[in-house]
Amino acid sequence: xxxxxxxxxxxxxxxxxxxxxxxxxxxxxxxxxxxxxxxxxxxxxxxxxxxxxxxxxxxxxxxxxxxxxxxxxxxxxxxxxxxxxxxxxxxxxxxxxxxxxxxxxxxxxxxxxxxxxxxxxxxxxxxxxxxxxxxxxxxxxxxxxxxxxxxxxxxxxxxxxxxxxxxxxxxxxxxxxxxxxxxxxxxxxxxxxxxxxxxxxxxxxxxxxxxxxxxxxxxxxxxxxxxxxxxxxxxxxxxxxxxxxxxxxxxxxxxxxxxxxxxxxxxxxxxxxxxxxxxxxxxxxxxxxxxxxxxxxxxxx
Numbered sequence: 001x002x003x004x005x006x007x008x009x010x011x012x013x014x015x016x017x018x019x020x021x022x023x024x025x026x027x028x029x030x031x032x033x034x035x036x037x038x039x040x041x042x043x044x045x046x047x048x049x050x051x052x053x054x055x056x057x058x059x060x061x062x063x064x065x066x067x068x069x070x071x072x073x074x075x076x077x078x079x080x081x082x083x084x085x086x087x088x089x090x091x092x093x094x095x096x097x098x099x100x101x102x103x104x105x106x107x108x109x110x111x112x113x114x115x116x117x118x119x120x121x122x123x124x125x126x127x128x129x130x131x132x133x134x135x136x137x138x139x140x141x142x143x144x145x146x147x148x149x150x151x152x153x154x155x156x157x158x159x160x161x162x163x164x165x166x167x168x169x170x171x172x173x174x175x176x177x178x179x180x181x182x183x184x185x186x187x188x189x190x191x192x193x194x195x196x197x198x199x200x201x202x203x204x205x206x207x208x209x210x211x212x213x214x215x216x217x218x219x220x221x222x223x224x225x226x227x228x229x230x231x232x233x234x235x236x237x238x239x240x241x242x243x244x245x246x247x248x249x250x251x252x253x254x255x256x257x258x259x260x261x262x263x264x265x266x267x268x269x270x271x272x273x274x275x276x277x278x279x280x281x282x283x284x285x286x287x288x289x290x291x292x293x294x295x296x297x298x299x300x301x
Contacts, residue, residue, distance in 0.1 A: 004177070005100035006041040006119045011090050012107050013048040013068060020238040021107035023053070026061055027257040028111040030250065036060045038116055046090050048073070057249040066094070080195045084204035088188045091174075095181045103128075106172040108234075110226045110262055118175065118224050127212045128175030131222040133168045136206075143202055144168065150198050158214050166213055171205035172227035175219075176212070183211045228262050231269065237289050244294045259297045265289055 008029075012022040022045065029037065037043060043063055045053065050065035068090075076089035091104060101122040103115070122128065137152075139145040151164040158166070176183070190207040212218050228234060237260060245256050272287035 003040065003120070003123055005098075006038065006122075007094070007098065007100055007102050008037070008041060008043045009046070009091070009094055009102060009104045010044070010107060011046045011087060013046070013073060016052075017235040017239065018107050019047075019049070019052050020235060020242055023056070023242065024238055024257060024260065025105065025107060025109050025111070026059075026063075027250075027254050028109075030060055030254040031258060032111055032114055034060070036062065038114070038119060041119070044094065046094075056253070059250040060254075061250075078192060080192060082191065082195050082199075082204070084201060085188070085191055085195075087171075088184055088191060088204065088207075092181075092184045092188070095178050095184070099178050101177050102175065104174040105225070106227060106229070108228050108231075109172060110228065111224065112226050113224045115224045118221060121219065122175045122177055125177060125179070125216070126175070127180065127216050127218050128173060128221045129169035129171055129208065129212060129218055130173040130225065130227045131170050131220050132218070133170055135167050136164050143200065147198065147200070147202065147206065158210055161214075163210065166206075166210050168202070168206060169209040169212070169218060170227060170229070171208045172229055173221040173225050174208060174212075175221060180215060183215055186211045226262065228266060231262065231266055233269065233287065233289055234260075234262060234265055237265065237292060240292050241294070255301065256294075256298065258301070259294065 010022050010025070012018050026043070043061055044066060045063060046066045046068050047053070048068055048070070050067055053059075053063055053065070073086060076086040077083060078085050078089075087104070091102070095102060101119055103119065103122065118128065134140040134144065136144050136148045139148050148164050151162070154163065156163050187204070187207040190210065191204050194207070195203045209218075241257070241260055245253055248256065268289070269287045276285055
């Protein structure tokens with residue numbers, strides 16, 4: 001099978017904290033691929049501020065931009081005014097004139113391993129999402145329970161399969177060849193129809209979960225990419241990082257970015273909530289990362 005072009009695609013607009021996440025994701029890619037990117041790969045960013053990325057000195061990743069304004073973003077939110085609908089419209093826009101392998105990524109991800117095999121698998125027709133979170137019908141958390149209750153007994157089926165029997169996958173990573181671009185129309189239709197009935201943020205990701213599973217076996221991207229969607233507190237650390245190292249070039253930033261240990265922060269957060277005690281729970285005491293001494297950390301490199 002001919003190997004097609006790979007496209008790594010981000011959406012990054014609005015608050016600067018999203019830009020910090022996206023830049024950190026790109027730095028994690030540079031830590032793995034010192035030459036820039038995997039072979040035959042382009043990196044595209046849908047953004048309202050491409051100049052923010054162009055300010056980095058000597059960036060080793062050739063970045064491509066599609067500029068989107070507030071009017072476009074609001075249009076892509078649709079009549080249902082759903083922010084996660086933007087992702088679907090963006091991917092429809094991106095794939096309308098391209099042929100190849102799409103690796104869509106939310107901004108809050110870290111590349112942990114080379115992705116050459118993942119891209120080869122996408123080229124061979126495999127579908128990817130970040131990680132399988134569980135069957136809706138198992139009611140593994142409160143949101144799943146509500147979604148299962150909503151769809152149980154519903155006449156809505158996908159290819160004669162009850163909707164609530166599908167597994168939920170995290171949609172922070174999506175991998176598919178453009179031969180599956182038709183799935184985006186189905187995801188969008190489901191989202192537009194179902195979000196007004198069940199206005200929760202997971203409807204878009206449930207739509208991707210359903211139609212990717214209906215099309216074939218979904219594989220987990222988690223062995224290659226870590227999606228820290230439930231660690232918004234990391235934004236404070238990333239803001240501090242980019243402020244402290246603002247005068248460094250891309251090669252230096254890549255080296256220093258190893259000091260931002262997302263997995264460690266996640267563990268610290270989990271330990272805090274595990275040990276905060278009854279009083280802390282009653283008072284809803286929140287975890288926040290401590291102030292980082294970058295000068296001291298640099299000595300450890």
